[in-house]
Amino acid sequence: MITLCEKREKWPVQGEIITIGNELTSGMTLDVNGWYAAGRLTASGLQVTRITSVGDDYASVSQALKSAMKESSFVIVTGGLGSTDDDITNEIVSKALQRPLCLDKEMFEIIKRHTASHGAEMCRSLEKMAWVPDGSKMLSPEGKACGFSLVENDVRLYFLPGVPDQMRYLIDHAVIPELRSLYTKLPVTMCRTLKVYGLSEPRIAEIFRDLNKKTGKALIGFYPHFPENHITVSLTTERARDGLHELDRIETLIRKELGPAVFATGEDSMAEIVGKVLSARKLTVSVAESCTGGLIGHLLTAVPGSSRYFLGGIVSYGNEAKTELLGVQAETLEDYGAVSNETVREMAEGVRNRLHSDLGIAVSGIAGPGGGTREKPVGTVHLSLASAEETPSQGYRFWGNRHAVKLNSATMALDWIRRYANGDPLLPGI
Amino acid sequence: MITLCEKREKWPVQGEIITIGNELTSGMTLDVNGWYAAGRLTASGLQVTRITSVGDDYASVSQALKSAMKESSFVIVTGGLGSTDDDITNEIVSKALQRPLCLDKEMFEIIKRHTASHGAEMCRSLEKMAWVPDGSKMLSPEGKACGFSLVENDVRLYFLPGVPDQMRYLIDHAVIPELRSLYTKLPVTMCRTLKVYGLSEPRIAEIFRDLNKKTGKALIGFYPHFPENHITVSLTTERARDGLHELDRIETLIRKELGPAVFATGEDSMAEIVGKVLSARKLTVSVAESCTGGLIGHLLTAVPGSSRYFLGGIVSYGNEAKTELLGVQAETLEDYGAVSNETVREMAEGVRNRLHSDLGIAVSGIAGPGGGTREKPVGTVHLSLASAEETPSQGYRFWGNRHAVKLNSATMALDWIRRYANGDPLLPGI
Numbered sequence: 001m002i003t004l005c006e007k008r009e010k011w012p013v014q015g016e017i018i019t020i021g022n023e024l025t026s027g028m029t030l031d032v033n034g035w036y037a038a039g040r041l042t043a044s045g046l047q048v049t050r051i052t053s054v055g056d057d058y059a060s061v062s063q064a065l066k067s068a069m070k071e072s073s074f075v076i077v078t079g080g081l082g083s084t085d086d087d088i089t090n091e092i093v094s095k096a097l098q099r100p101l102c103l104d105k106e107m108f109e110i111i112k113r114h115t116a117s118h119g120a121e122m123c124r125s126l127e128k129m130a131w132v133p134d135g136s137k138m139l140s141p142e143g144k145a146c147g148f149s150l151v152e153n154d155v156r157l158y159f160l161p162g163v164p165d166q167m168r169y170l171i172d173h174a175v176i177p178e179l180r181s182l183y184t185k186l187p188v189t190m191c192r193t194l195k196v197y198g199l200s201e202p203r204i205a206e207i208f209r210d211l212n213k214k215t216g217k218a219l220i221g222f223y224p225h226f227p228e229n230h231i232t233v234s235l236t237t238e239r240a241r242d243g244l245h246e247l248d249r250i251e252t253l254i255r256k257e258l259g260p261a262v263f264a265t266g267e268d269s270m271a272e273i274v275g276k277v278l279s280a281r282k283l284t285v286s287v288a289e290s291c292t293g294g295l296i297g298h299l300l301t302a303v304p305g306s307s308r309y310f311l312g313g314i315v316s317y318g319n320e321a322k323t324e325l326l327g328v329q330a331e332t333l334e335d336y337g338a339v340s341n342e343t344v345r346e347m348a349e350g351v352r353n354r355l356h357s358d359l360g361i362a363v364s365g366i367a368g369p370g371g372g373t374r375e376k377p378v379g380t381v382h383l384s385l386a387s388a389e390e391t392p393s394q395g396y397r398f399w400g401n402r403h404a405v406k407l408n409s410a411t412m413a414l415d416w417i418r419r420y421a422n423g424d425p426l427l428p429g430i
Numbered sequence: 431m432i433t434l435c436e437k438r439e440k441w442p443v444q445g446e447i448i449t450i451g452n453e454l455t456s457g458m459t460l461d462v463n464g465w466y467a468a469g470r471l472t473a474s475g476l477q478v479t480r481i482t483s484v485g486d487d488y489a490s491v492s493q494a495l496k497s498a499m500k501e502s503s504f505v506i507v508t509g510g511l512g513s514t515d516d517d518i519t520n521e522i523v524s525k526a527l528q529r530p531l532c533l534d535k536e537m538f539e540i541i542k543r544h545t546a547s548h549g550a551e552m553c554r555s556l557e558k559m560a561w562v563p564d565g566s567k568m569l570s571p572e573g574k575a576c577g578f579s580l581v582e583n584d585v586r587l588y589f590l591p592g593v594p595d596q597m598r599y600l601i602d603h604a605v606i607p608e609l610r611s612l613y614t615k616l617p618v619t620m621c622r623t624l625k626v627y628g629l630s631e632p633r634i635a636e637i638f639r640d641l642n643k644k645t646g647k648a649l650i651g652f653y654p655h656f657p658e659n660h661i662t663v664s665l666t667t668e669r670a671r672d673g674l675h676e677l678d679r680i681e682t683l684i685r686k687e688l689g690p691a692v693f694a695t696g697e698d699s700m701a702e703i704v705g706k707v708l709s710a711r712k713l714t715v716s717v718a719e720s721c722t723g724g725l726i727g728h729l730l731t732a733v734p735g736s737s738r739y740f741l742g743g744i745v746s747y748g749n750e751a752k753t754e755l756l757g758v759q760a761e762t763l764e765d766y767g768a769v770s771n772e773t774v775r776e777m778a779e780g781v782r783n784r785l786h787s788d789l790g791i792a793v794s795g796i797a798g799p800g801g802g803t804r805e806k807p808v809g810t811v812h813l814s815l816a817s818a819e820e821t822p823s824q825g826y827r828f829w830g831n832r833h834a835v836k837l838n839s840a841t842m843a844l845d846w847i848r849r850y851a852n853g854d855p856l857l858p859g860i
Contacts, residue, residue, distance in 0.1 A: 025478045027469025028651065028662075031461060034483070039457025048455045049490060053464070053481040060479060067497070223458065232458070287745070289724070293731025294717075297724025297745045304799050304832055306723075312751035314744055315717070315727045321742035321785060325755075355751060369734050402734055 013183050015041065016068040017051045020061055020079035020089060021162060024053040033078045033167050037175075044176050045186040045236065046074070056080050056088060062096035069155045074179060076171075079162030081147065083125040089159060090132055097152055099133035107138045107146055114143075141173040149178075156182070190243040191234040194254055195264040197227065197415050198427045204229055207257050215250050226400075227408040228270070260424040263415065270414045271299045271306075277421040278309040285417060286355035287313035288326055288347040290338065290364035291381060295410040311355045316347065326350030339364050339376055341384065341393035348386035348393075359420065360386040361413050365398075367405045380430075381409045385416050394429040443613050445471065446498040447481045450491055450509035450519060451592060454483040463508045463597050474606050475616040475666065476504070486510050486518060492526035499585045504609060506601075509592030511577065513555040519589060520562055527582055529563035537568045537576055544573075571603040579608075586612070620673040621664040624684055625694040627657065627845050628857045634659055637687050645680050656830075657838040658700070690854040693845065700844045701729045701736075707851040708739040715847060716785035717743035718756055718777040720768065720794035721811060725840040741785045746777065756780030769794050769806055771814065771823035778816035778823075789850065790816040791843050795828075797835045810860075811839045815846050824859040
């Protein structure tokens with residue numbers, strides 16, 4: 001992260017996360033559990049000071065647990081609660097904290113019901129999961145997943161399964177509600193993400209150098225999320241309503257400075273925003289893709305209900321497809337080449353006519369690694385957008401490998417549709 | 431991971447990884463650096479016992495460093511080497527190990543050259559990066575990225591930037607070569623991945639229950655990698671040649687059991703394999719996509735040089751596009767619906783004719799969440815493949831959300847092309 005403004009608050013409640021599994025320390029599996037738990041806890045006003053991944057052996061787990069308990073109010077442990085021989089968290093905790101394993105009858109019943117509902121038979125290894133350290137409290141909101149918690153030396157310990165869906169469910173429905181009810185004076189950390197496309201990182205940094213004076217106590221972060229940039233505004237507040245007002249105020253400030261480069265607030269993807277704008281304006285679109293190979297259509301159709309505004313597309317990868325399927329003149333291709341304003345204009349008009357859509361967007365470029373020339377190096381991409389009124393076209397030069405050029409080209413195409421439908425100026429090119 | 435067979439070896443050299451950054455402990459960023467380093471080290475015969483993520487403050491970093499040094503032969507630290515105010519690893523290490531910061535002139539020159547080549551000016555904050563703890567050795571193979579290493583109490587410490595590309599480059603080109611040269615007796619862990627499509631997880635587990643008796647000391651793992659399944663065979667050996675023979679033997683065993691469901695060994699994606707098979711057979715292909723919206727074309731064109739065999743496609747999202755662009759009969763759509771063997775057959779033949787390709791593949795289905803009926807629920811997808819000889823078609827039922835259905839449909843389409851070109855039978859459907 002590049003922190004654009006540094007005003008950190010002191011946090012009242014700190015905790016740690018321990019994720020268990022040889023698949024983590026051997027690099028077979030990415031630790032998405034630690035990441036998820038940290039994000040949710042942070043957003044709830046609880047600070048995570050350390051995330052530790054260890055293998056599933058007694059020495060590593062018990063040492064990590066003891067070390068974490070020294071300096072934390074809470075410790076969240078994930079992994080090793082399952083039914084296989086690898087799953088030894090219960091035993092380790094029992095031994096490390098000197099609490100004998102006891103059968104939790106309620107948990108046993110839940111596991112039994114769950115097993116039966118999957119048409120499987122209850123066996124010893126499944127029963128094992130219900131033997132938990134003495135004094136444990138089962139965590140199983142609505143019986144959807146099972147974990148347990150313990151209090152040892154005033155430290156609250158949570159043990160959750162490593163299966164991501166179950167772990168997430170328990171974090172959201174058991175751990176965070178309990179911690180927040182324990183620490184009622186906990187401030188809330190509120191966060192808002194603004195998504196930006198088409199402004200370079202140095203340019204954004206420059207804008208924020210001035211903005212920082214006006215953003216009060218909010219912490220403003222900046223995350224490249226290729227080919228977009230995401231700006232997060234987070235602040236810690238006693239009262240959610242005050243925080244909301246402050247976030248609104250800062251969002252207005254940022255939007256004033258960045259203009260239409262801010263394409264979304266929150267979770268919406270570029271394709272979802274395009275879908276909303278097209279639906280609101282009652283416009284339909286079709287796509288003529290060359291170097292993107294189908295990616296624009298794929299992104300547009302990732303949105304449920306996109307058939308209302310997306311009519312279809314033509315992937316004219318070869319020149320023959322461009323002339324036969326889109327009606328691009330052979331002379332245009334000869335005189336200007338496939339990657340040119342002239343060609344993309346005919347592609348955009350061709351696809352718009354053939355699919356009877358309000359808008360037709362076309363992209364042709366050199367994704368690389370081969371195919372570049374001195375005049376048109378790899379990364380040269382031309383776009384055009386045909387409507388009933390006009391057919392603007394423009395060239396861009398994108399950096400990066402084949403995938404990066406494809407993704408940037410497709411995102412630029414979506415951004416053109418958005419800007420056109422909103423009446424905003426298109427991004428300047430080469 | 432589901433370990434299909436459990437035969438672990440004892441490791442001679444152990445180390446730890448520390449990743450630094452508030453963006454990690456706050457859950458803003460997923461720790462891909464720890465994961466990458468752990469995977470590469472493990473594959474090189476070095477064991478990672480712990481991965482710790484801490485915030486960028488003195489207390490957390492120095493404590494993590496000291497704790498790691500107690501039990502490790504090497505420690506890899508990533509993050510905090512950059513030019514912003516957050517980047518304080520050098521200072522922390524200097525203070526924690528009581529080694530004053532000294533200017534590394536060689537590193538300074540590299541940073542200066544790098545800065546100039548980006549058209550930027552050298553400034554104080556960039557110079558800061560070249561001030562490293564006394565006794566540090568610069569790591570900068572071919573000047574492509576900069577880190578440094580230290581030896582303290584016989585423990586080898588590596589400090590690498592947090593930027594993933596640079597970190598990975600240094601792990602592969604500096605850290606691992608040095609560690610392997612230090613521990614020459616290190617056994618090699620060799621790993622081979624076999625990629626499988628179209629066999630369910632229980633079916634694979636069943637096959638391996640029998641296979642396990644024949645796979646000797648090799649550790650066989652199984653990773654769902656939707657919609658594929660990846661089987662990894664890893665073994666630790668003194669001599670690479672022996673290991674290679676053993677991996678070959680086991681691969682042959684597995685391929686014999688799984689047949690054409692194994693589509694690749696190693697890094698190749700399904701689209702790359704399809705490209706290789708089409709190139710070898712001198713066949714061209716075109717695609718007619720409905721529910722996949724362009725994804726098949728996108729996957730095919732992710733491969734450099736795909737223009738040699740991929741001629742283009744038609745994304746016929748609406749029914750009108752199916753009749754007008756592909757020549758599907760209106761009666762076919764009326765009588766059988768857009769998601770039917772009859773329609774996809776006309777789509778496949780239509781796209782093959784219009785693009786003059788050897789093969790034409792077509793997909794039409796219900797990606798959801800809406801649009802399902804009792805006879806054709808969400809996830810119902812029909813495929814067809816037209817060639818000069820025949821046009822087989824088949825229906826499938828895929829599980830999961832919209833993205834899962836799209837991805838499974840597109841992968842099935844690629845698998846059809848691969849199987850057809852190889853002369854293998856197509857996967858049975860509903």
